[in-house]
Amino acid sequence: GAGVSQSPSNKVTEKGKDVELRCDPISGHTALYWYRQRLGQGLEFLIYFQGNSAPDKSGLPSDRFSAERTGESVSTLTIQRTQQEDSAVYLCASSPDGGNQPQHFGDGTRLSIL
Amino acid sequence: AQSVTQPDIHITVSEGASLELRCNYSYGATPYLFWYVQSPGQGLQLLLKYFSGDTLVQGIKGFEAEFKRSQSSFNLRKPSVHWSDAAEYFCAVGGYNFNKFYFGSGTKLNVKP
Numbered sequence: 001g002a003g004v005s006q007s008p009s010n011k012v013t014e015k016g017k018d019v020e021l022r023c024d025p026i027s028g029h030t031a032l033y034w035y036r037q038r039l040g041q042g043l044e045f046l047i048y049f050q051g052n053s054a055p056d057k058s059g060l061p062s063d064r065f066s067a068e069r070t071g072e073s074v075s076t077l078t079i080q081r082t083q084q085e086d087s088a089v090y091l092c093a094s095s096p097d098g099g100n101q102p103q104h105f106g107d108g109t110r111l112s113i114l
Numbered sequence: 115a116q117s118v119t120q121p122d123i124h125i126t127v128s129e130g131a132s133l134e135l136r137c138n139y140s141y142g143a144t145p146y147l148f149w150y151v152q153s154p155g156q157g158l159q160l161l162l163k164y165f166s167g168d169t170l171v172q173g174i175k176g177f178e179a180e181f182k183r184s185q186s187s188f189n190l191r192k193p194s195v196h197w198s199d200a201a202e203y204f205c206a207v208g209g210y211n212f213n214k215f216y217f218g219s220g221t222k223l224n225v226k227p
Contacts, residue, residue: 004157033215042120042204042219056214091158102148103215105158 002026004106006092012112015084021077021109025094032075033103034067035091043091049075079111087113116141118207120218127195128226135190135221137205145207147188149179152220153201161203164188175199200225 005024013019025032034046045059049069060066064082069075079086089110093103119138127133139145149161162173169181179190188205202222208215 035217042118043206043217045214045216048214059214093158102160102163103158104160105150107157 004092004094004104006090006106006109008109009107010110010112012114013082014114016081018078018080019082019111021079021090021092021111023075023077023092023094023106025073025075025092026104027073029094029096029104030072031095031097031101031103032069033093033095034075034077035093036061037089037091037108039088046077046090082111082113084113087111116207116214116216118205118216118218120203120205120221122221123219124222124224126224126226129197130194133190133192133195133199133223135203135205135223137188137190137218138186139188139205139207139216140186141207141216145188147179147181148206148208148215149173149177149188149190150204150206150217151175151201152204158204161190195223195225197225197227199223 007022032049035043037043047067051072052069064080067077089108091108093105095101095103117140121136147164150158151161152158161177162171164171164181172178177192181188202220204220205218206215
């Protein structure tokens with residue numbers, strides 16, 4: 001089981017609730033990425049971690065979105081006070097060292113806001 | 115601004131026919147270019163990448179892509195499509211030590227028997 005693992009695979013919640021999405025990258029990968037994929041659209045870059053720090057948070061769509069990473073491993077993406085427009089598949093990817101190295105993607109978390 | 119454009123949202127080809135998926139990019143520095151495939155119910159898988167050198171790159175599953183700097187393009191090709199190639203294909207651009215990647219909106223490929 002050496003791939004990127006995301007949980008939950010599906011999440012349905014009511015508007016206004018907070019949700020937390022989890023990503024377990026490939027062991028030893030220092031770079032971790034979060035993307036959002038709305039229905040019928042491409043991937044939208046959200047945030048990138050190198051180790052535990054996120055040098056670029058400009059992709060986060062609003063202050064309701066936050067992410068953290070600990071131990072250069074697990075990352076969580078938190079969405080507070082969810083809105084219907086947050087419904088999407090949230091994809092996590094990791095790569096050995098960031099930069100120009102290809103990313104390995106998880107299967108995503110499908111988030112549906114009622 | 116950095117961006118990737120995949121002009122074709124849907125493409126349908128017959129099995130055994132040739133395939134070309136278009137990708138145009140806008141990038142302010144030397145681009146690093148990727149093609150990913152997303153099969154139904156599966157995650158994204160890297161098909162091939164271009165960093166430097168030979169502008170024609172070979173990937174997995176018989177795919178190739180050609181980098182044309184003058185046209186800002188990185189089109190994906192396959193000489194003979196198989197039914198199992200039906201999937202969504204994404205072109206992406208990034209840069210060395212520039213860790214924000216830009217993905218196109220994808221091209222859905224249907225394969226007719």
